[in-house]
Amino acid sequence: MVIINPGNPCGSVYSYEHLSKIAETARKLGILVVADEVYGHVVFGSKPFVPMGVFGSTVPVFTLGSISKRWMVPGWRLGWLATSDPTGLLRKCGIADSIKNVLDPAPLSPTFIQAAVPEILQKTTEEFFSKTIDILRAASALCYDKLKEIPSITCPQKAEGSMFVLVKLNLSLLEDIEDDMEFCLKLAKEESLVLLPGVTVGLKNWLRITFAVEQSSLEDGLGRLKSFCERHEKKP
Structure with a gap:
């Protein structure tokens, strides 16, 4: 096992x-x-x-x-x-x-x-480890809070370890996007933002996001993700 x-x-x-x-x-x-x-x-x-x-x-x-x-x-x-x-x-x-x-x-x-x-x-030193953990804890919280602002993406749980979080795509709220792979390809082309499609780890229509980056870069990346999703939202 x-x-x-x-x-x-x-x-x-x-x-x-x-x-x-x-x-x-x-x-x-x-x-x-x-x-x-x-x-x-x-x-x-x-x-x-x-x-x-x-x-x-x-x-x-x-x-x-x-x-x-x-x-x-x-x-x-x-x-x-x-x-x-x-x-x-x-x-x-x-x-x-x-x-x-x-x-x-x-x-x-x-x-x-x-x-x-x-x-x-x-x-x-222990100071190195504690500082690293503090940075990752803040980044995880920031990522979780920002993702809640995007209706077409659901984050089931705030990450408690490693450097990644897994989120679910709600494709019923998006147009012109068939699955997670197409989502990631269009996101990279339109926003120069790279996420890992969940299908690569056996989870279709999920996305893996890493938050192990500088806070300014994380905020920028999540902002691009939000803009992309808003641009592809189905019109009422």
């Missing part, structure tokens, strides 16, 4: 109780859990981030992490895989060794990244 927490594309954060149920369900099914936590600790809502690894005694857990998100070095595709398996099941079954054998011949990251990583991990 694969879970993504905090979530991309919807900005969700799972509670301890929800993760506990996931672990128990996986145990009953006799399967392990792969936890994608590249946005681990990038949370700014009411729920704290809970690593799936704390449930390792219930079910074996593989955790995927990355330096690019929490430490804000996009493009540095350097990550890690950690196991939480107090009972030793993965070791007994040879799964851990099999993964290690696959990773051993994998190409290494550029040397300058390898040299920088110890400094980044050891010397990044």
